[in-house]
Each structure stands twice: as structure tokens, then as C-alpha cells.
Amino acid sequence: MLAASVARIFRVPQLFFLMMILFLQICVSSVDPLAFPSAVEAGAQMVEIGNYDSFYEMGIQFSPEQILKLTRETRRILPSITLSVTVPHMLSLPDQVKLAELLEQEGADIIQTEGGKYSSPSKPGVLGLIEKVTTATPTLAAAYSISRAVQIPVMCSSGLSAVTAPMALTAGAAGVLNTNTWTSTFLSWLDLKKQFHAMDTNNSG
Template sequence: MNFSSVCMPLSHSSHTLLNPFLGNGNLLFPKPYATPKRRPSLTTRALLSTTKEVVLKDFHERRALKIISGLQNFDRDNVASVVTAADKGGATHVDIACDPELVKLAISLTSLPVCVSSVEPSAFLAAVEAGALMAEIGNYDSFYESGILFSPEQILSLTKETRSILPSLTLSVTVPHTLSLPDQVKLAELLEREGADIIQTEGGKCSTPSKPGVLGLIEKATPTLAAAYSISRAVKLPVLCSSGLSAVTAPMAITAGASGVGVGSAINKLNDAIAMVAEVRNIAESLSTAADRKARYEEKILKN
């Protein structure tokens, strides 16, 4: 199966396509395969099975809003600020780095489902046992900055391994924007077969707006909106449109076919806690309005 890459965030020659745990020959993570593979306890498996419906509820209602602190963001103060802003601003999920201590911190601050992001399947179990209810293979932005890309084969392998460790876990997988749009769709279809529960899109890193203001915000969101539109029509899974979104473009994601949006840097790069809450609230309100409008339209179509 052939996949092609487009929309590179850096020059093509500066990128490395390799094992996702390696960067120019150096381990990105300590001992990725050093610990024996463990299975979740019976209690953990039962909890994941009974909570999956709750975790996915907002996706099925097309109003999910996941606030992302960053896959490699281990700054406790920043993570705490992002989680608090998500909670107070009306988000439905929070997404943090895959670290048990950060999970404990997050669940002490919010009752929202906590998602952990990693490209190391063996790390998910400890985070889940600490209280995480969802996992994300994705949020690759920090790796792109280091010149590392992820191939479809690697992402499928990570998905299979995660499913073997945590078969009942709510699992979201990001489709890289570095693939051509047809290949993004192809990978999403394969991920659906491998048991992913949610497909996440991206694209903000490869978009350089040429206009200021609202026009620039729309330009910034175009790649991820295009991916959400195409993928949502090819799979039955909920699609989370993420990367480069704002209160202006979040409603467009719902119209395009997404079941929700993921927002990271628009929140976690702010230095003011009040500004963080205000921005989350703006996005949540715009998303709710779009979801209500879409629901009314679909109800009208069904009646006719």
C-alpha cells in the first residue's frame, strides 16, 4: 500500500522518517521497550468498559471540545492552568502528557474525562491506572519541530500495540497532515478496522496565513477542516478536528462533519489564567451554537 507525504512543516530534506521512538539515533523516551508488557487489572478493565459510553457521549452529540496541554508538556503549573481553564470554560475533555503524576493532578482539578497523549503504548497503562479514561496516539507537533515524521505503518503498529495492552480503552488516533489528503482518508479507514474509537485531524503547523484577522484564522484552519470533511465521510467513527482552530473556525469543523474540536496552542500558549478561561468559553459557546444549528437542520430534513 503506497502512501505519499505532502504539506511538510519543514523542508523535506530535514525530516527523518523512522521509528517514532528515535530521533537521529537517540531515544526520545527512556526504555520504551524495557519494561515487560503488563495487562490492566480487572478493576481497570471494568472501569474502562463502563465509562467508554460516557467518554464518547459528547462526540456522539457533536459538541466535544478537547483542550490539549501538549504531548511533551510536563510543566505542572502550565498543565494545571490549562486543565482549570478547560473545566471552567466549558470544555468536555482535557488532553495532557502521558504521565501518572500529571493525571493525578488533572483529576484533582476537574471531573472532565482526562485523555493522555503519547507515541509509546507501554506508557498508557500507568496513566490509565492513575485515572486517565482516554488515550491519544498523536499530537505530533513537537516531533515535527525535531524533523521527525510518522509513517502510516508506524501509526497502525502503535494502534495495534495499544489495543493489545488496553482493549477497552477509549482510543483516539491522529492522522498526520504530512500525508496527502487521499492517504489521510486511507489511513483513517485502516485505523477504524484496527479498533480506534476516534480519528483526530491536524494541519495547523503546515498552514501559513497570508491575511490578518478573521481571514487569517480561516486560512490557518483550512488543512484540518479539509481533512475532517474528507475523513468524516469515509469512516463511521467520530472525527475530532484539531490544530489551528479558534472560536471563528470551530463551528466550521462541525459543519464539515466533525464531532468536535481539539484546541491546543490557542489556550496553552496564553500566559494569563483569566484569558485561558475566556478563550475556552468563546470556543465552547461557538461550538454549542454550531451543534444546535446542525441538529435542528438534520431534524428538519428527517421530518421532510
């Protein structure tokens, strides 16, 4: 059985205390860098620039330049916090890879992929499982390509399930995000912590 290692919340102060009692790492998601400091003061160990779905529904898309600007501003405000940045699936795959490379240069610690809004399979059984694989294809392709272009961990999101999560790890992702809940499950969280420790050691040396 998989256990959650990170709880991702959307600026809901009442949840911080519960998450801290459960000894979960807390990640707060927003597209407003000014929202992050109060969350970190309240106990968040990670911040994420992402969760663009609600904006997509309003016809709003984020350009690479906008995401890079948000990343720089977040790094300026919080230079040492663990920072995850989502690469929009609306971009072409080559553009997603290029953006991920630039985000790494700007100080992102984790790149998150996405693949559009999750939808439940319309068919039961084996056909339903095949539908899940099809739904996950964009984020799996992004994870495969980006993980081979950057040195930082890649987290795979959108359209994933117990069936497709192992595919994400095989594709090169260091972890997966359960899009049906607000809980992130890092299947190789220890590896992530080792990588962060190695990066800190290299930077201090």
C-alpha cells in the same frame, strides 16, 4: 460559553488528581503504547496516539505503517480503553482518508485531524479572522473528507479558534481541540458518548 469536557495531558502525573477533582475526562497523549497502562491505572479514561509536532520539528515523520503498528500495539495492551489516533497532515488528503479507514478497522474509537503548527494572525480585525480561516483549512478539509469515510467520530485540531471551530462541526467533526492549551473541548460530547454506547450495544449483540 463553551466548557471543556476533556483534559488532554502529556504524561504529567501531578495533573491527574486536579483533573479528577474537576470532574474532567482525562486523555493522555503519547507515541509510546507502553506509556499508556500506567496512565490508565492513574485515572485516564482515554489515550491518544498523536502530538507529532515535536517530532516534525526534529525532521521526523510518522508513516501510515508506523501509526497502524502503534495502534495495534495499543489495542493489544489496552483492548477496551477509548483510543484516539491522529492522522498526520503531512500525508496527502487521499492517504489521510485511507489511513483513517484502516485505523477504524484496527479498533480506533476516534480519529483526530491536524493541520500544522498553529500561528497567531499577523493582522487585527477582519483580516485576522480571515487568516485564521486560512490556517485552519488543512484540518477542516481532512475532517470533511475523513468524517464521510468512517463511522467513528472525528476530532478536529490545529489552527482552530472560536471563529473556525463552528466550521469544523459543519465540516463533519464531532469535536474540536484547542491547540493553544492542553484542554480539549468536545462541542458535541453527548453525541460522542451516545455513539460509543451504540457501538458497545452493537458489539454485545
